Amino acid sequence: MMRFPFLVRSFFVLMASLAAAVVACGADSYRVVNSYPHDPQAFTQGLVYVDGRLYESTGREGRSTLRLVDLERGRVRQETTVPSQYFAEGLTNWGSTLIQLTWQSHVAFVYDRFSFRLLRTMKYAGEGWGLTQDGRSLILSDGTAKLRFLDPATMRELRSITVKDHGRPVNELNELEWVKGEIYANVWHRDRIARIAPATGRVLGWIDLAGLLPENERSNREAVLNGIAYDAAHDRLFVTGKLWPRLFEIEVVAKGRK
Numbered sequence: 001m002m003r004f005p006f007l008v009r010s011f012f013v014l015m016a017s018l019a020a021a022v023v024a025c026g027a028d029s030y031r032v033v034n035s036y037p038h039d040p041q042a043f044t045q046g047l048v049y050v051d052g053r054l055y056e057s058t059g060r061e062g063r064s065t066l067r068l069v070d071l072e073r074g075r076v077r078q079e080t081t082v083p084s085q086y087f088a089e090g091l092t093n094w095g096s097t098l099i100q101l102t103w104q105s106h107v108a109f110v111y112d113r114f115s116f117r118l119l120r121t122m123k124y125a126g127e128g129w130g131l132t133q134d135g136r137s138l139i140l141s142d143g144t145a146k147l148r149f150l151d152p153a154t155m156r157e158l159r160s161i162t163v164k165d166h167g168r169p170v171n172e173l174n175e176l177e178w179v180k181g182e183i184y185a186n187v188w189h190r191d192r193i194a195r196i197a198p199a200t201g202r203v204l205g206w207i208d209l210a211g212l213l214p215e216n217e218r219s220n221r222e223a224v225l226n227g228i229a230y231d232a233a234h235d236r237l238f239v240t241g242k243l244w245p246r247l248f249e250i251e252v253v254a255k256g257r258k
């Protein structure tokens with residue numbers, strides 16, 4: 001009489017183990033192609049690579065900047081400081097401009113991409129975390145599972161998606177990057193990047209970056225992965241984090257695709 005329940009129980013234990021293994025193996029991993037120095041004082045909130053130039057937005061009140069960074073040496077080649085009342089956040093390029101978010105001030109700064117001259121400001125609702133664009137709209141994260149598509153000229157909301165993995169919302173989406181028709185988003189306090197379908201918000205897969213920067217090189221609990229830039233011309237993917245001393249070019253190693 002005990003034999004059948006034991007077998008049933010064993011079957012469910014086995015199936016649960018298999019399901020866990022599938023989830024664990026479902027994430028892609030990475031290979032480091034290049035490792036570059038990165039300013040360990042930079043509280044990275046936005047990273048963009050366009051036309052051979054690496055731009056970075058750094059946060060915190062009183063210390064926020066927009067910078068042009070020498071990729072190979074990690075040195076700041078050009079910089080403008082953001083007024084001290086603002087906490088700068090996500091950054092993207094749009095035409096000959098750069099657009100930089102602020103965390104809770106509902107203000108975006110529009111700069112000339114070459115001179116860093118401030119051209120104008122734009123207002124938007126809610127918080128600003130990450131920013132990227134798909135060639136038609138800006139795409140903004142705000143710490144929730146929602147991504148908003150905005151008119152680049154006015155910040156008016158055009159549509160939004162809720163990012164879900166197996167039906168569950170993925171909250172605290174942070175830095176964003178448009179990569180080959182998908183939205184890449186790192187999640188606050190996690191060493192993972194979600195690959196998101198822009199039409200539906202469905203998570204297509206995860207890139208597990210655990211171990212990329214060793215724990216002993218992280219200066220504090222907020223020194224987390226935050227910064228994705230894509231060099232579309234040469235198909236190079238760059239990642240870094242807040243206060244990280246390194247910026248990495250990585251290659252995604254596919255373990256399994258959904």
Ligand SMILES: [Ca+2]
Nearest residue numbers: 047176177228
């Ligand atoms: Ca980015």
